[in-house]
Amino acid sequence: MKLSANEEYGLRCLVRIGYAGEGGSLTIPEISQAEGVSPSYAAKILRVLRKGGFVKAARGKEGGYTLARPAEAIVIGNVIDALGGRLFESKFCDSHSGQAAICTRSVDCSVRSLWRAVQVAVDHVLSKATLRDLLQNEEDMNSWVRTIPGPAGLRLVQ
Amino acid sequence: MKLSANEEYGLRCLVRIGYAGEGGSLTIPEISQAEGVSPSYAAKILRVLRKGGFVKAARGKEGGYTLARPAEAIVIGNVIDALGGRLFESKFCDSHSGQAAICTRSVDCSVRSLWRAVQVAVDHVLSKATLRDLLQNEEDMNSWVRTIPGPAGLRLVQ
DNA sequence: GCTAATCTGTACTTTATAGTCAAGATTGCC
DNA sequence: GGCAATCTTGACTATAAAGTACAGATTAGC
Numbered sequence A, B: 001m002k003l004s005a006n007e008e009y010g011l012r013c014l015v016r017i018g019y020a021g022e023g024g025s026l027t028i029p030e031i032s033q034a035e036g037v038s039p040s041y042a043a044k045i046l047r048v049l050r051k052g053g054f055v056k057a058a059r060g061k062e063g064g065y066t067l068a069r070p071a072e073a074i075v076i077g078n079v080i081d082a083l084g085g086r087l088f089e090s091k092f093c094d095s096h097s098g099q100a101a102i103c104t105r106s107v108d109c110s111v112r113s114l115w116r117a118v119q120v121a122v123d124h125v126l127s128k129a130t131l132r133d134l135l136q137n138e139e140d141m142n143s144w145v146r147t148i149p150g151p152a153g154l155r156l157v158q
Numbered sequence C: 001g002c003t004a005a006t007c008t009g010t011a012c013t014t015t016a017t018a019g020t021c022a023a024g025a026t027t028g029c030c
Numbered sequence D: 001g002g003c004a005a006t007c008t009t010g011a012c013t014a015t016a017a018a019g020t021a022c023a024g025a026t027t028a029g030c
Helices: A005-019 A028-035 A039-051 A076-084 A100-104 A106-126 A131-135 A138-146 A151-157 B005-019 B028-035 B039-051 B076-084 B100-104 B106-126 B131-135 B138-146 B151-157
Strands: A055-058 A064-067 B055-058 B064-067
Touching: A005 A028, A005 A039, A005 A064, A005 A076, A005 A131, A005 B106, A028 A039, A028 A064, A039 A055, A039 A064, A039 A076, A076 A106, A076 A131, A106 B005, A106 B106, A106 B131, A131 B106, B005 B028, B005 B039, B005 B064, B005 B076, B005 B131, B028 B039, B028 B064, B039 B055, B039 B064, B039 B076, B076 B106, B076 B131
Parallel strands: none
Antiparallel strands: A055 A064, B055 B064
């Protein structure tokens, strides 16, 4: 249960572009240097963000990357989704691949229920947080964390 | 944010051994066939579970794997930990490696706070669930999920 | 239209994870 | 002791993820 490099760097690049403000833009060299990754790699990640519709790219002189939408309209869950595939996507726990038949044995049921509970917990954080939340300072950050409903949401698992 | 094969198969193997009941044991061929993996791979995973102290192995005829402790004394969070490294362990978000200095730039702070919130949410599920919970049927399963406290726990993030 | 700055795409190399193999060690039973 | 069943170990191969290199396309400004 680890973060992929794509998820980590992708989100960081996005936050950095967000910090550039409305209409502000950053170039690949600027971003790659700030994040300490090679320009090629930054470009690769930024391409994913662009294809996901989170940033816009402008070529040529004065070019660079800008947010494609206002920060409050960018849900972090969707960003992570685009960067690293679906949350907890797995070849085993495949409620999405229509292989319901595999859930006849109890081991499958138990484990899948657990992963579902974890996924719901994660989604509760990531689907509520927007890029705007990440652009506040740390103190403000914690305020939205406190607003996450607990048992009510988790009950959805069943 | 994906599950590793180790985490998925490891937990499944453990649950399967748990289903064998108190003192019941399963051999590598039995487990590997049930899970649809090669005996070699099952052996590799079971080694991790053994070194983690979750199962005991007996060699020779009548040998096999047994739970090392009662199911209610096995916390799933610890199992996942042993199988796949620390939750959300990352070379970036390294509050564990004492590199606090990296948190001077706001991008680092924002992103790390987010991951911390996610980790807390995940821990709330995994540190409360025991193997015993997974051995119940699915209906019973959901009952412990409902008991997870929400905002109270997440407030710990700050 | 030329030039320099910038993004875009593909192909490549490196490294980590997943999964396999085979020889060795232990145990229970005869 | 000998045999068969079983776990143990380390080395090996295959596949996926991480990261790099480079040639090409686009644009702003002159």
